[in-house]
Amino acid sequence: MAYNNYYDVDEILASSQKIPCKFRVDIQNLGYLESDTSQNIKANTTILIPFWLAPWLCQIGRYLPDWPDGPVETALPACLNTQVLAALKASPTSLNLRDLAPYWYALGSECLAIMDDDELPEVLALTYKERVGKLADFVRGRRAAGAGEGEEMLLGLEEWERRIRGVVEAGRAVSEWLGERSNT
Amino acid sequence: MPPLHLISGTIPAMIPPQRISIPLWLALLLKKQKRCNIIPPDWMAYEHLELALKEENENAARFTDKLPYRWLEISELLLDGAADDFPQYGNNARRGEGDGGDIRVLLRGLREIRQAKARAGMNENLGGAYVQMTGLGLMEVTELKPYAISVMNDMQKLALPKDTRQERDDEDMEQDEDYDDEF
Numbered sequence: 001m002a003y004n005n006y007y008d009v010d011e012i013l014a015s016s017q018k019i020p021c022k023f024r025v026d027i028q029n030l031g032y033l034e035s036d037t038s039q040n041i042k043a044n045t046t047i048l049i050p051f052w053l054a055p056w057l058c059q060i061g062r063y064l065p066d067w068p069d070g071p072v073e074t075a076l077p078a079c080l081n082t083q084v085l086a087a088l089k090a091s092p093t094s095l096n097l098r099d100l101a102p103y104w105y106a107l108g109s110e111c112l113a114i115m116d117d118d119e120l121p122e123v124l125a126l127t128y129k130e131r132v133g134k135l136a137d138f139v140r141g142r143r144a145a146g147a148g149e150g151e152e153m154l155l156g157l158e159e160w161e162r163r164i165r166g167v168v169e170a171g172r173a174v175s176e177w178l179g180e181r182s183n184t
Numbered sequence: 185m186p187p188l189h190l191i192s193g194t195i196p197a198m199i200p201p202q203r204i205s206i207p208l209w210l211a212l213l214l215k216k217q218k219r220c221n222i223i224p225p226d227w228m229a230y231e232h233l234e235l236a237l238k239e240e241n242e243n244a245a246r247f248t249d250k251l252p253y254r255w256l257e258i259s260e261l262l263l264d265g266a267a268d269d270f271p272q273y274g275n276n277a278r279r280g281e282g283d284g285g286d287i288r289v290l291l292r293g294l295r296e297i298r299q300a301k302a303r304a305g306m307n308e309n310l311g312g313a314y315v316q317m318t319g320l321g322l323m324e325v326t327e328l329k330p331y332a333i334s335v336m337n338d339m340q341k342l343a344l345p346k347d348t349r350q351e352r353d354d355e356d357m358e359q360d361e362d363y364d365d366e367f
Contacts, residue, residue, distance in 0.1 A: 125342050174327040178256070
């Protein structure tokens, strides 16, 4: 994960989202990650690992001759499973991304980096493009059109989308300046 | 009025009724004090703006080059502070006082069509390699900039690994070729 800013709260929150990792090996004394009772992590156990840690676990494989692919095998998290991707492919605006994961795009982008998936890059880019385009149009036209239909969309905004919304609203200052002046 | 010596340069003495070019802020200030008349720039003439609007309407893909870089700001300030210095056209001429009303309508039309074009271009090119903005004024670019930057950043984050994977493949191929050369 590329860190832009050490103290960026958004980044910290985003990187604490978890993805499922299946352990290829037994790990001594780390059983508490799975549950309170077990002592060791057994091979073939799947545990949710935050993605500040998961890529690292994949990468250390190159220093471990016994498990060149790393001690864990990562899988796509539930919020990026086949059904979700299929639904987004059909209609990018149909889902409430916020309910799937507050930092859904960040999670997706991270999964791109460590996993090979044929559909994921395409769906991510399409979804983002489509949703952000609609969002920007809505935010810009909001004053004129009046509140109503798009409110539901605003409630389902993912964190990256929220940021875009703020940015678009900032751009409206120009028209406000012009509008105010021509009214006087 | 005696010459003004300022950091940005000296403004020569002003002797009525001679014409002189001075900074916009000073012109507007003097206008406010009713000590000068502003001669509108050539590009703000009705005919010129009409032409620009026509060109803008005819070309969906590009912006007209008939407007200066800061057209939005200058026109707004001039019409706000010195509307009565604009020559009168059409109906307004008969009423006597010019108020720049016709020019205002033209400018509003220009702004709307250019904005629509910029947005359309933006939605089309989002996530592409670049967004075409040639001919856009400073204010218009400023308006779109934060949005464009954020979206391009995000798109890059969502697309980058694919490129690196591609690069990796290319590197592998190059290495293979090297081997071929050796044997």
